[in-house]
Amino acid sequence: MAQKRADMIAETRGKLIKAAREAFAVKGYADSSMDDLTAQAGLTRGALYHHFGDKKGLLQAVIAQIDSEMMERLSVITDEASTTWDGFVDESIAYIKMSLEPEIQRIVFLDGPAVLGDPSQWRSQNACIHSTQRSIQKLIDEGTIHNVAPEATARLIMGALLGASLWIAHADDPHMACEQAVASFRALASGLLLTGQP
Incomplete structure (x- = not known):
């Protein structure tokens, strides 16, 4: 029963x-x-x-479902990468590019913040930060990147990815904004690498 x-x-x-x-x-x-x-x-x-x-609660449930699907897709990218570094970079770029997908763009990056407030305070962002923090720690342990503070670095990275995605969603030319964000992310991320790393 x-x-x-x-x-x-x-x-x-x-x-x-x-x-x-x-x-x-x-x-x-x-x-x-x-x-x-x-x-x-x-x-x-x-x-x-x-x-x-209410309708707002329903929007939260829809975003939670989409976030869960996004996390699953990103996990596959990380799991299939040949190195931890490649997985970290590919996953981050994939997150940026998801802001071009019409459903994600409209619901998560346009309506979500307008109705639910600052996305950095959403519960799903904590899961992203923890996942990124684990990747950072693994890269440190492997000797791939500088010995940075993992949580602080994860929060900076997720803040940058979220900010870029929100910018892309609101841009007059989202595809151009996405290309610029991806190139800039690659340049920023490379600063974490120790000399001689890929």
Whole structure:
């Protein structure tokens, strides 16, 4: 009985998140009405309020889902890299380039900050910082980069990546901004390398 109820809750939440994600990606947060979202999901406004509190809570759930998918994609890039350094650089550049993807750009980098405030304070950013911190520590242990403070360096890097992504999302020419951000990141990151490293 408890399992059946848990499955029903998960199904209801899933329907609402799916409908909201589609609407937010196409229309944007401001132009997506709760009535349309719930009708598309085949549910009532009461279900939305019960599971997410309000439309803002639903946006948080959508962003959490997208963030989780982004983290999975970035983990694959890191795992498939031939060296820790290549994984670190490739993952960072991939994060920047994700800001060009229409759904991510609109929901995570445009509507998210406008509605939920400073993205550096979102829970998902802590996961990114910890992941980057582990990579920094591994690169130090391997003798690839200078013996920097891992947490401080991870926060600087994630701040730079987030700032670049927000800039790209708002740029008149996002593709040009992305190219410039990637080139600049490569130059900045290379300053971490010890002499003689790739």
